[in-house]
Amino acid sequence: MLSAQQETAGESAYRSIRGDIIDGRLAPRSRLRLEALKEQYSASISTLRETLYRLSAEGLVRAEGQRGFEVAAVTQEEFQQLAVLRELLEGYALREAFRKGDLEWEGRVVGAHHKLQAMERMMLAGDTSRSAEWKYYDREFHHTLVSACGSAELLQAYVAIFDRYQRYQIVAVIFRGEPAAQEHGWLLDAALRRDADDAIAVLHEHISACVTHTLNTGQLSSADLDPMPLAHGASEKPTPLTSVGETVWHRIRTDIIAGKLAPGRKLKLGSLRDDYGTSVATLREVLNRLTSEGFVVAEGQRGFDVAQVSAQNVRELAELRLLVEGRALEDSFRQGDVDWEARVVAACHKLATIDADQASSDHQVAEQWTQYDWQFHQALISACGSEALMRLHNAIFDRLLRYQLIAKSYRGRVAADEHQALLDCALRRDANGALDILQQHLRGAMEQALPTAAAEV
Template sequence: MPQETAGESAYRSIRSDIIGGQLAPRSRLRPEALKDRYSASVSTLRETLYRLSAEGLVHFEGQRGFEVAAVTQKEFQQLAALRELLEGYALREAFRKGDLEWEGRVVGAYHKLESMERLMLSGDTSRSAEWKYYDREFHHTLVSACGSAELLQAYGAIFDRYQRYQIIAVIFRGEPAAQEHRMLLEAALGRDANRARGILHQHISACVTHTLASGQLSSGDVESPSSYYGMRAKPEALISVSETAWRRIRADIIGGKLEPGKKLKLSNLRDDYGTSVATLREVLNRLASEGFVIAEGQRGFEVATVSTQNIRELAELRLLVENQALADSFATGDMEWEARVVAAYHKLATMEAKMASGERQLVNLWKQYDWQFHQALISACGSQTLMQLHNAVFDKYLRYQLIAMSYRGRIAADEHQALYQFALQRDVEGAQKVLFDHLWGGTEQALATGAIAA
């Protein structure tokens, strides 16, 4: 097995300590004070903390530095809703696709969880950390046959953040939770997805109620993660050298300047992006965690390849997330939201008219306005965690469109106009139907170019 870099080791250890509660919410994270504990340099630790801030686990405040993200009632409710959305969909797909091997894994994972819950119910709380580990394993095994690596990756990240709250609040609801796990097993073996989703809703809702009643969560707002597509932009003066390199390399991968499968030689990148090899190594590891780069140990790094399977997974995940965000936005959007939608559509429609007249060199600008329009449509959804995930999936999907340079002309423009009209009419069903045609039409058009390998 390739030797893990100091940066990757520090990332995994700090992340685990935040989720497990060893690093308490709002505790200061000073790289100088952490270097001995995590056996990493100050510069490596700073990059690691920037990486964790993009995941919502660390909060960065300029001159004040880094601290472990707070735990708030609002964020926990957002994470719970997003977990239910992703897990509910993944359960349905896993029940449809799972084979006998999957059933065996589910039964085995349940046996471990049920054994631990018996101990907890008998009064032995000394092994609560193991119980949470087996709880995570059971839920992940249930969805493991869903057939989408992108869905599983997104679900895993949200589940970890959700479980952090459970660990901090030391949540064990006793027999009701154990009974819900038994019913989930029965539904899985019976392939009853509707029943499982109902049980899951009950399971998560009861946990949220129980956690909020503990009184350990702040009633404050959700902190905006200091990621590139965060809800609050970071002042340019506070952007580090490594973050600048991350932005540039990431943009060049999405835009196709760094082609799929291209070997990323650190010596060449050092000259191209004007930063050190050590910084580049940590940036590439960060991009690997996002799915844009493949880390191959001693063999180095390469740009992630593209495939028919992956673009379809991304389209499916984006549709799931954006559909929910549209419904929430249409329900709560006010006049300010409508104005954002009107302004974003005006720019996009103007650019599409220029594209239709033959100005195809504007494709990158068109994609920028396309992103802004879809962002405006969901901007009133009320969940920063939902928007974070949407932005991450959108970028990966956008990469395929830019690689294929696919533009469906009048069809795409008409779909955008329909989305705009349905938004102002608050017609969720109409907008979701158009979005389905929009995403799958764009996917098939990109595949038809032949630029994406099977």
């Protein structure tokens, strides 16, 4: 992470505005007027515009074309989606942390709970003046519980979802009193006993009760009354937002995923300015954004590098994609209708027309195969009913795709047969069978990419 001195104006504005949205200082649906933000956050209009587009991609800001920007609404539907996704990620991370955590981890967990418990006692005694501190300690406790899971990718995804979930808690001023404090105690006990099944059961109750409590406050609108733009990762890729920074971000990101900007390459601003036809200031903001996505590494005063690839990272991404896509498949198979079936059949048909054996030697075939592969997997999960889930899946998919394209790891007939098997499971609504095939599909792709990933370290 960059120090305060090393942060660009855009990165500083991004962190400040994002924090103010999550903490409720910028209220849901409030207008984000660039002139007012310029004074408040000491950033230029162009920097603020790029920052708000970035927050729009995260679902925290709503971009309305010529009408400007507003803080995203808080809706019942999104809160429920975030709750499901938080439980999925945190539950999996708890199981791994309980298995891998050592005595040092136990000490951190006990310490974090002690601070949270002290704050909860104050809240229960009627002192609500420090509710912001209570939310901080609540966050610290849950993050410490999962901190030994061993996967940087899982933790990054979890923190992003937790932040958005906690925004709802802060907006609705949620403190459920004694039941919540008791559940935190049970989670601590389960951690010390390394009883993951018990902890996951408590976590389910903890989150479900919070959702019920929040919905009962009546402070959340319905998404039907306030439709949000199509999330990145829905059944069709959205039209890119029209700003210079957004266009350059998309181009550089695409070139990194495709391997045109190789792992470890120095990203010299002068060369990038000529290659991508934009200013150095815009490039700094774009590269900081790509750093937060894991595609670029910021080296302080030394500039920026394309992120390296590694065997550990590809394993973490494959594991995370299996978790997220697996859940989306289950929901999609349960909720999909005949129109969804038709989308899946059509996407599989297009993919089946590509000779995967030619993809390793023909660049044009490889690009087409990659596009149709993405469309097929997106079609399979498109009936899951959760934009939050699809947004996360899309980000993971792109990170893993980078390994595949760098390694040119197209598995030919094997992959084609697995795609057909996934289609058959979809039409039979056989979620368990699809999960087995998906695990085999991802394991095969990962193993083919591993030699290249290991060689780059």
